[in-house]
Amino acid sequence: xxxxxxxxxxxxxxxxxxxxxxxxxxxxxxxxxxxxxxxxxxxxxxxxxxxxxxxxxxxxxxxxxxxxxxxxxxxxxxxxxxxxxxxxxxxxxxxxxxxxxxxxxxxxxxxxxxxxxxxxxxxxxxxxxxxxxxxxxxxxxxxxxxxxxxxxxxxxxxxxxxxxxxxxxxxxxxxxxxxxxxxxxxxxxxxxxxxxxxxxxxxxxxxxxxxxxxxxxxxxxxxxxxxxxxxxxxxxxxxxxxxxxxxxxxxxxxxxxxxxxxxxxxxxxxxxxxxxxxxxxxxxxxxxxxxxxxxxxxxxxxxxxxxxxxxxxxxxxxxxxxxxxxxxxxxxxxxxxxxxxxxxxxxxxxxxxxxxxxxxxxxxxxxxxxxxxxxxxxxxxxxxxxxxxxxxxxxxxxxxxxxxxxxxxxxxxxxxxxxxxxx
Amino acid sequence: xxxxxxxxxxxxxxxxxxxxxxxxxxxxxxxxxxxxxxxxxxxxxxxxxxxxxxxxxxxxxxxxxxxxxxxxxxxxxxxxxxxxxxxxxxxxxxxxxxxxxxxxxxxxxxxxxxxxxxxxx
Numbered sequence: 001x002x003x004x005x006x007x008x009x010x011x012x013x014x015x016x017x018x019x020x021x022x023x024x025x026x027x028x029x030x031x032x033x034x035x036x037x038x039x040x041x042x043x044x045x046x047x048x049x050x051x052x053x054x055x056x057x058x059x060x061x062x063x064x065x066x067x068x069x070x071x072x073x074x075x076x077x078x079x080x081x082x083x084x085x086x087x088x089x090x091x092x093x094x095x096x097x098x099x100x101x102x103x104x105x106x107x108x109x110x111x112x113x114x115x116x117x118x119x120x121x122x123x124x125x126x127x128x129x130x131x132x133x134x135x136x137x138x139x140x141x142x143x144x145x146x147x148x149x150x151x152x153x154x155x156x157x158x159x160x161x162x163x164x165x166x167x168x169x170x171x172x173x174x175x176x177x178x179x180x181x182x183x184x185x186x187x188x189x190x191x192x193x194x195x196x197x198x199x200x201x202x203x204x205x206x207x208x209x210x211x212x213x214x215x216x217x218x219x220x221x222x223x224x225x226x227x228x229x230x231x232x233x234x235x236x237x238x239x240x241x242x243x244x245x246x247x248x249x250x251x252x253x254x255x256x257x258x259x260x261x262x263x264x265x266x267x268x269x270x271x272x273x274x275x276x277x278x279x280x281x282x283x284x285x286x287x288x289x290x291x292x293x294x295x296x297x298x299x300x301x302x303x304x305x306x307x308x309x310x311x312x313x314x315x316x317x318x319x320x321x322x323x324x325x326x327x328x329x330x331x332x333x334x335x336x337x338x339x340x341x342x343x344x345x346x347x348x349x350x351x352x353x354x355x356x357x358x359x360x361x362x363x364x365x366x367x368x369x370x371x372x373x374x375x376x377x378x379x380x381x382x383x384x385x386x387x388x389x390x391x392x393x394x395x396x397x398x399x400x401x402x403x404x405x406x407x408x409x410x411x412x413x414x415x416x417x418x419x420x421x422x423x
Numbered sequence: 424x425x426x427x428x429x430x431x432x433x434x435x436x437x438x439x440x441x442x443x444x445x446x447x448x449x450x451x452x453x454x455x456x457x458x459x460x461x462x463x464x465x466x467x468x469x470x471x472x473x474x475x476x477x478x479x480x481x482x483x484x485x486x487x488x489x490x491x492x493x494x495x496x497x498x499x500x501x502x503x504x505x506x507x508x509x510x511x512x513x514x515x516x517x518x519x520x521x522x523x524x525x526x527x528x529x530x531x532x533x534x535x536x537x538x539x540x541x542x543x544x
Contacts, residue, residue, distance in 0.1 A: 049490035049538065051474045063476055065490050065539035069520055149478055152487045177477060177506050197432040201473065204430065205499065371436070390456075391436035 006033040009111035014043020016296020016312040017117035018071035023316025025078040034082040042068030056306035113319035120297040123257040132219030141167040141255035156251025161185040166194040168255025173202035186214040275345040276300040283360045284318040333412035342420025358404025378417045431460045440464040472496030484516030484541035497531040504529035516543040
């Protein structure tokens, strides 16, 4: 088997992979390789034909394919190598990547640094325990999106959507515009899972009802879906008897969450976070395996691609620093970062005592809707940061930047926690 | 004058804003909690616009479709008329990003432009 060598190998050519590769290249690494399993780079952006991408990165509103194109062109101009239709089979702890495609067969690449950018996939019906038959007509929202926007097929005419994630909301509008009738969007939680903007412009604009605290309790039809039964749920998510409502439909779209795709990471021994389902990383976005970095939706699921690009840029830059030789390895002293009250998770989960950048950017999600509350940062029980925020919701990622001064004189025995407080 | 209720999209708070309007003039605005919200509500009531995105059939291309958008926002009440005209467009490969596939959609004066390149087969 042939073995090639590249300084930086990026697994996945979606928005994260492209931005990471570009950043590594700009940081002076001449040989950067992207391995992408699809027929073209750009990842999920290729099917996200709606607009609203790029407000932070380019200060204009682009569609998904346009946003992707900006990065694809840049990667090409910088001479980033890209193998398409290529499936990565495994990565060793020594950073040997085994991959396969039709032209080369099986091949190996020795990487100086590896950037994991495999993205995420949709939670499927099997994970929901919905009773009933398994007829045709049940799709994940993203599958329907690909069928409509890239292949030119409309999956059905009468649609019910379960889950109010952004893709579900976007598809409610898209199917309506293509002539289907979207009867209802049901959401099990008491709040909408997607961005406010999508709730207004995808549902309210078209008079599509959003039923909060509702779920699908039965699926009808043997060959093709004929209808679903919705019911209200109590605060523990259990259906309330007597609240059942029947909807006839030939299509059910599921928009019930995204799961980072970490099979490769797990197999190579990357430590995963139980809440994010993504790798545990330090502020360089480096995993527990030296020289292996993670960014984008494989690390934690984002709402805005602009944040993915920014984060991936940091991973690319830090991979370049690793390759060009960073100060002696030795024992890595790290401070754990804990998600305290009101916080579901933080990324990174650890901060190195010997940092290359003084400031540390921390992204996190809250676990409920908070009004007029404070984001507090504690170091060893002492509050070192306290910032008021009018509204925080689980659907919108939050961010705090810890200035270097706050982390001075750390030895590695400290504990840092982020909490949401009323005052 | 009528009373219109809308959800603000400026931040996750999602204020319910009520605007009294006759469709041309703004009367009393209530329920907003910031300046951005008030501005959004006034614009949304007088002249709501949306960018419409969809797909167009491509002949002789390596892909069957390209994605398209209205180059700028169009009045909200023209969306369905716009979709009807988009569905009637058939273009030939090659298509580049930014190519105008229809000069003026549904009398809005706004062109339909391609947002994805399609190479010939």
